[in-house]
Amino acid sequence: MPAMLINIVITAMLCTGIALFFILKIKRMQKSIVLSDDRGQPGKDGLELETLSLVARKxxxxVMISDKDDRIEWVNEGFTRLTGYTPEEVIGKNPAxxxxxxxxxxxDAVRVDKKAKEKKPYSAEILNYNKKGDPIWMFFNVTPIxxxxxxxxxxxxVGSDITExxxxxxxxxxxxxxxxKKYGKMWETSLAVHKQKEVVENLNAELNEQxxxxxxxxxxxxAKNAKLWRTSLLVNKQKEEVEKIRSELTTKNKDITDSIxxxxxxxxxxxPRVSEIQKFLPEMFILYKPKDIVSGDFYWFTEKVGNRQSAVGNKSNSKLIFIAACDCTGHGVPGAFMSMIGNDLLNNAVIDKGITEPASILDRLQVGIRFTLRQDRADSEAQDGMDMALISLTAPLQLPPKGESQRTGTPLIDKTVSHQRGDSPPRPKVGGxxxxxxxxxxxxNNPLYIIRKGAKSSEIYKEAIPFGEGLEGAEVxxxxxxxxIYGTVIKPFTNHT
Incomplete structure (x- = not known):
């Protein structure tokens, strides 16, 4: 058995043993705890409690004890050494x-959360992070009381560090x-030799018959033997050529794959990094599954601070963020080229040119792609483009008091606003x-799906799509x-607000 596997088994046994020790002690002391005897000396249960505390700390x-909702109530020194978090920083919080x-x-996370609800002891291992942000692999035993x-x-x-x-x-x-891989190539060579051996044996049998x-x-x-000899030389020569071609193809394939x-x-x-988007939309997620090594699909995000015109004509500072989901023509390398062009043109339209209306941004991309790919020339063969859904979110920007620096990354949605079940959801709060x-x-070509709870006042909710649990959605x-390029007629894009 490899040394690494032996270490893991020993670690698992130690974690299980410590967990059982804590459980037996806790259950025993729940029934009757005597901390001191009549002489003021530590009683039997008091000594056991002191022993339990010493083991847990050293x-x-x-070791971590949490309540029924998995909120931390107590951690030992080993937890602090491993994660860098002190008890004051974690008590009352969920470990996840x-x-x-x-x-x-x-x-792994879903599997652990599911096991925690089954009222049975379980063991698991998962990749976590310490206070400094360094990854650590943890093996742990969890026992529900x-x-x-x-x-x-x-x-x-009860758990331990299994990163090494x-x-x-x-x-x-x-x-x-x-x-x-090494022995796979040797096996292929062996099969080829065996096959060649069969050919030689067949030739020998024929020669013996002759x-x-x-x-x-x-x-x-x-005369017949001479002919067979010439044939054999030709076969060997062809085999050498085939092996040479095969070697060249293998080398070229590796070079191409490494390049891709x-x-x-x-x-x-x-x-964009998901963490950058989550600064503004904390509950967002991205589903990105490229078909090939490089992809013709991409997503794009940027932020911008600008002026917003109010209904009474006043101007105020506002925070704008832009999000796009794009599907370029083609897959693999051709699609990846188009994604680079699309990303560059989006940055140019919003960051360099200052365009903020989504329809105007797409119109700018329309011109940029046609110019970049020379699609307006009669001899152009580049009939490429992309489908896209582009949104902008605009909200007033709450400036800090005079003398304080402005902080970036303020979430657009204020999740502290609450409402009663059954009421229409409140309007989101931004920047304050x-x-x-x-x-x-x-x-x-790409639509936008809006899902919300309760209210149907908007025109787009006339044909609502039920999503269950009181949620309804609409397709824009x-x-x-x-x-x-698409045919000969290019129309301006429509802006939806």
Whole structure:
């Protein structure tokens, strides 16, 4: 058994043992706790409680006790050494809120949350992050404490750092792949040799048969043998040529694949970070599943501070953010080229030219793509473009008091505003109190779906789509034309507010 696996098993056994120790002690002391005897000396239960506290504080493993809603009530020193968080920083919080991060596997997180509700002890491992933002792999045992009614009252979690184990596991996996690749090539060579051996054996059998007739047709057999020899030389020569071509193709394929992989790094570098968007829309998410190594689909985001014209003619500072979902013609490398063009033209329209209306931005892209791809020339063969849904969110910008620097990244939606169940949702608050968010949209073939709870006052909700749990949605359709050449008639895009 590899040393790494032995270490993991030992860690799991230690975590389980510590968890069982805590549970037995807690259950025993729940029934009757005597902290001192008649002489003022620590009683048996008091000594056990002191021992339990010492073990919990000094063990290398981290120990965490949380309530029925998995809100932390107590952590030991091992937790602080591992995560960097002090008890004061985590008590009252859900472990997932402070430990999970950007690369925490969603499926692992869902699986752990599901097990926590099953009222049964379980073990798991998951990628978390310490206070500095460094990733750490944690293995832990969780044991729910149940009351007489079989309801969960607390959770006891005992875990340890298995980051080094995971690194060793990845290294072993890499070495295994290298070995399999090496011996896979040797197996292919062996099969080729075996096949060639069969060919030679067949030729020998034929030669032996001809040899038996040598006395009767010696001259005829000599001519036939000469012909077979020439054929053998031709086969060997052709085999050498095939092997040479195969080697060249393998090299070229690797060069092309390496080049595309590097192009993927460049393409991903232009995509906005999800964390940047979440500064303004904390509950947003992005579903991005490229078909090939590089993609013809991309998403785009930028922010802008500008002037907004009010109903009475006054101007005020406002925060604008722009979000686009784009689908370029083609897949792979051609689509990736189009995505680079589209991203650059969006930045030019909004950041360089200061255009803020979505329809006007798409009109600008229309001109830019036709110019870039020379689509207005009679001999142009580039019939490419992209479908797109583009929105802008505009909200008043609450400036800080005089003498204070303005902070960036203020969320557009104020989640502190509450309302009673069954009432229409309140208008979102932006940059402070009492200001509403304005949404504008323009689309090139791609629609916009708006989902909200309750209210149907807007024109777009006349044909509402039910989503369950009191949610209704509506589809705002974009213009039936792409950004880029389409037939001979190009129309301005429609702006929806």
């Amino acid at each position: 063990t290398d493993n981290y 809120e402070i430990l999970r991060g950007e690369f925490t596997d969603t499926e 149940l009351n007489e009614k079989e309801d969960i009252t607390k959770y006891i979690t 184990h995971k690194k060793e596991e990845e290294e072993l996996k890499r070495q295994k792949e290298q070995i399999e 040899k038996e007739k040598l006395d009767q047709a010696y001259k005829h057999l000599s 992989q590097y192009a993927k790094i460049i393409q991903q570098a232009i995509l 109190k009492g200001a509403a968010v304005t949404l504008q949209y323009a689309g090139a 359709k974009g213009d039936k034309q792409p950004v880029g």
